[in-house]
Amino acid sequence: MSDAHLPSVDRELRRQLARGAALPGPLPLPDHEQLWTALGDAVEGGKRLRPALLLSAHAALGGTRHEAAVQVGAALELLHTAFVVQDDVIDGDEVRRGVPSVPGGAAAQAARHGATPAGARRLGQAAGILAGDLGLITAMRTISRCEAPAPVVEGLLDLFETTLHATAAGELADVRLQLAPAADPAPLREVLAVAELKTALYSFQLPLRAGALLAEAPSEVHSALDEIGSLLGIGFQLVDDLLGTFGDAQRTGKSALGDLREGKRTALIAHASTTETWPALQSLLGRADLDDHDASRARDLLTACGSRAWVEDLAHWHLTSASEAALRHGLPAALSDALEATTAQILRGVELTLPGPAHPSAGTAPPRAKEDQPA
Amino acid sequence: MSDAHLPSVDRELRRQLARGAALPGPLPLPDHEQLWTALGDAVEGGKRLRPALLLSAHAALGGTRHEAAVQVGAALELLHTAFVVQDDVIDGDEVRRGVPSVPGGAAAQAARHGATPAGARRLGQAAGILAGDLGLITAMRTISRCEAPAPVVEGLLDLFETTLHATAAGELADVRLQLAPAADPAPLREVLAVAELKTALYSFQLPLRAGALLAEAPSEVHSALDEIGSLLGIGFQLVDDLLGTFGDAQRTGKSALGDLREGKRTALIAHASTTETWPALQSLLGRADLDDHDASRARDLLTACGSRAWVEDLAHWHLTSASEAALRHGLPAALSDALEATTAQILRGVELTLPGPAHPSAGTAPPRAKEDQPA
Known part of the structure; x- marks a missing residue:
């Protein structure tokens, strides 16, 4: 990962946020300030995973458009933030990364000013939707102004737009998946298909391919990156599901009760529903x-x-297959190194935040395969 | 109004909708199809007011970029649709223009498939937010690809982005305005400021100034159009408020009970709160x-x-002042003609859909000034 370049991404994000703050003109506009500050705070909380992937892919593929890569990287972080903020509206999540979410924060503020609970919730939803809209638009505008030749920019905008369409479909599919009655768990195939659409496309395929577009890599590299991005993204989502049930709330910033209370359809549940434990669970x-x-x-x-x-194995398999695919497709060694570093970072997340099973019954679990592999 | 050119706008909208439908690739993606079809249906219901204003301004100012004007006009209709769809999420409106809104339709479909009421509502909200996102992005992309020289496109994107920031602030301000306790009506000044931010900027100033940018009109024309757009937009919002309380639901497509039930802060209420009737009302x-x-x-x-x-007078004053401002600023006669036609169209809306006061007490109302002016 080109972590060394992430300060440039942060600088670019600050530049875009300062630019946006000034857009409505010199008169103070408190509602704009509230929306824009909330979006800026949400940007602060991000881990810059997507810009790091983009910068790695761009550099490994011999790209020299460093400035444009930083700009597009910042745009992808804005896009991610916009999705996160609107996702919190859809899921009714008032906390994100351990602090109030954009809708949660705006609702709490309205309540302090005397709004009814329903009124405060409505204001929070509006703030989340609108801050997300501004994030999306700023992301697209940042790409359209990046310092790359017009045909490259056109390719980036095409990729961005296509990814957005598929991700929106994935987000809706995920909401639909969660609507089914608790007695009717989703099959694994469906859980993985949603993970690919909702997470892998914009979080992994988009940054990798944007790096390749900026480096003007040939089309076979793009198809290899699609395969790799899909594997990484599904692996990442599986780890996220594990953290959502087994994670340490202190470290993940979200309660490990949420997924269980929601009865969220994850790969864990898809697997458990095929075992004899299902009726009790x-x-x-x-x-x-x-x-x-x-x-x-x-x-x-x-x-x-x-x-x-079983899900830990499945996550490991997806993540390690991504690095193997990079070798198999003959991508530059620097790229497979970068992918291995990403994989290690994701897996480190699991080790850091998955406390060991707290009950003696843990002894009866099958051995945790691959857990001792170097991360 | 260049109504004769509106079929070209419809063709361009169909082209953009067909393009978007194909974006995620050849495999069927039912959730994308649902989102995109819902957005397309919502686009169908629009009146093309914004493209018509853009085409009029462009032609009246001597512009010759007809194709680009049609493309940007279609983009503004998509932007309007995106706002309408997300507004229906924020307001919890299940009906729009007499048919199910995007969130209302998606929620009803989910309920038919067995979702709980809360689950169906959540799916409806997700569909509205996501369809709106796709509409926004498509609007911006349509502008970025329009057939105009790069500096003109850059100016259009700047205008689009700035307008979006201010409109988002206006939308949030409107939600906040409605949160205050019923005993505490908003002053007229605040109601009009919100109308300008939320409605006038994107529905009137944006189309007029986009037409001027495409015609490469000088900067003094832009400031005149800002003034005109603000007057037209506030007048339009006042008419909308009148229709929301006195309109014929058969013709407006929305219940005339809604604003009263909500206790919506409109200019009507701002005025009434200063009269002796207020306690009873x-x-x-x-x-x-x-x-x-x-x-x-x-x-x-x-x-x-x-x-x-009083509000009818105020609406008339704003609308007629817009045409007068065009003359005062020495704008081409074709432009003031077009603005007068727009004004007449908006006022015709009032006459068509405001049934006369249904009760004998109407006789005690002051004379309805300017109601007999030619429309």
């Missing part, structure tokens, strides 16, 4: 009043029936 | 269970205390 899922004791019991069941180890 | 506003009889009584009170006539 099912009665615990999707209960809004699930307490810590029941959550612990659900985690124990998911561990005992092998679902946790 | 106030007790009827913001009641979710308001029935036809009470609504009739509220309308009678608004008529009797002179608020209706």
Whole structure:
């Protein structure tokens, strides 16, 4: 990963945020300031994973448009922030990364000023939708102004637009997936298809291919990067699902009760529904009043029936296959090194934030394959 | 108005919709199809007011970039549709123009497939937010690809982006305005400021100035158009407020109970709150269970205390001042003619859809000034 260049991405983000703050003109416009500050704060919380991937791919493929890569990297971070903010509206999440989400923060502020709970919620939703709109537009504008020749910019905008269409479909598919009755778990195939559409495309394929476009890499590199991005993205989503159920809330910034209370359709649940543990587990899922004791019991069941180890294996397989695909397609060694570093970073996330199973039943779980591989 | 050219705008919209439908690739993606079809249906329902204004301004100012004007006009209709769709999410409106709104339609479909009411509402919100995002992005992309020289396109994108920032602030300000307790009506100044930010900028100033940019009109024309757009936009919003309370639901496509039930802060209410009728009226506003009889009584009170006539006068004044400003600034006669036609169209809306006061108390209302002027 070109982590060394991430300060340039942060500088570019600050430049875009300063530019946007001044756009409506010299008169103070408190509602604009609120939206824009909230978006800026949400940008602050990001890990710059997507710009780092873009910069790595661009450099590894011999690209020399460093300035444009930084600009497009900043645009991808803005796009990610816009998705996160609107996702929090859709999911009704009031906390993100351990601090109030954009809709949660705006709603809390309105409530402090005397709004009713319904009124505060509505203002929060409006703030999230509108801040997201401004983030999207700023991302697209940043790409359209980046310092690259017109045909390259055109290619980047095509990729951006296509990715947005597919990601929107993935986001809707994910909401739909979660609507099915708790008794009716989604098959793994569907869970993985949604992960690809909703996460892999914009978080992995888009940065990798944007780097390749800026480096003017040949078309076979693009198809290899699509395959790699899909593997990485699905692996990343599987790790995220593991963290959502087994993660340490102190480190992940989100409660490990949320997914269980929602009865969220993840690969964990898809696997568990095919085991004999399912009837016992099912009665615990999707209960809004699930307490810590029941959550612990659900985690124990998911561990005992092998679902946790199975999803960990599946995540490892996707992530390591991504690096292997880079070698198989003959991509430059610098790129497979960068992908291995990304994989290691994602897997490090698991080790850092997955506390070991808290109950003695953990002893009955199958061995956690590949857990000892170098990360 | 260049109504004769509106079929070209419809053709361009169909072209953009066909292009977007094909973007995610050859595999069927039902969630994308649903989002994109919903956006397309919402585009169908529009009146092309903004493209017509753009085409008129462009032609009247001697512009010859007809093709680009049609493309940017189509983009403004897409932008308007995106705002409408996301506005329906924010306001929880399930009906728009007499048919299900995008969130309302998606929620109803999910309910038919067995979703719980909360689940269906969530899916509807997601569909509205995401379809709006795609509309915004497509609008911006259509402008960035329009057939005009690069500096003109850059100017158009700057204008688009600036307008979007201010409109988002206006939308949030409007939601905030509606949160105040019913006993605390907003002053007229605030109602008009929100109307300018939320409506005038994107619906009037943006199309007029986009036409001027394409015609490469000098900067003094732009400041005149800003003044004109602000007057037209506020007048338009005032007419919309009148229709929201006194309109014929059969013709406006929205219930004339909604604004009263919400206790919406409009110029009507700002005026009424300064009259002796206010205590009697106030007790009827913001009641979710308001029935036809009470609504009739509220309308009678608004008529009797002179608020209706006063807002009608205020709307007329704004609309006619717009045409007068065009003359005063020495803009081409074709442009003032076009503005007068727009004004007449907006005022015709009032006459067509405002049934006369239904109760005898109407006789006590002040004379409806300017109502007999040629429209």
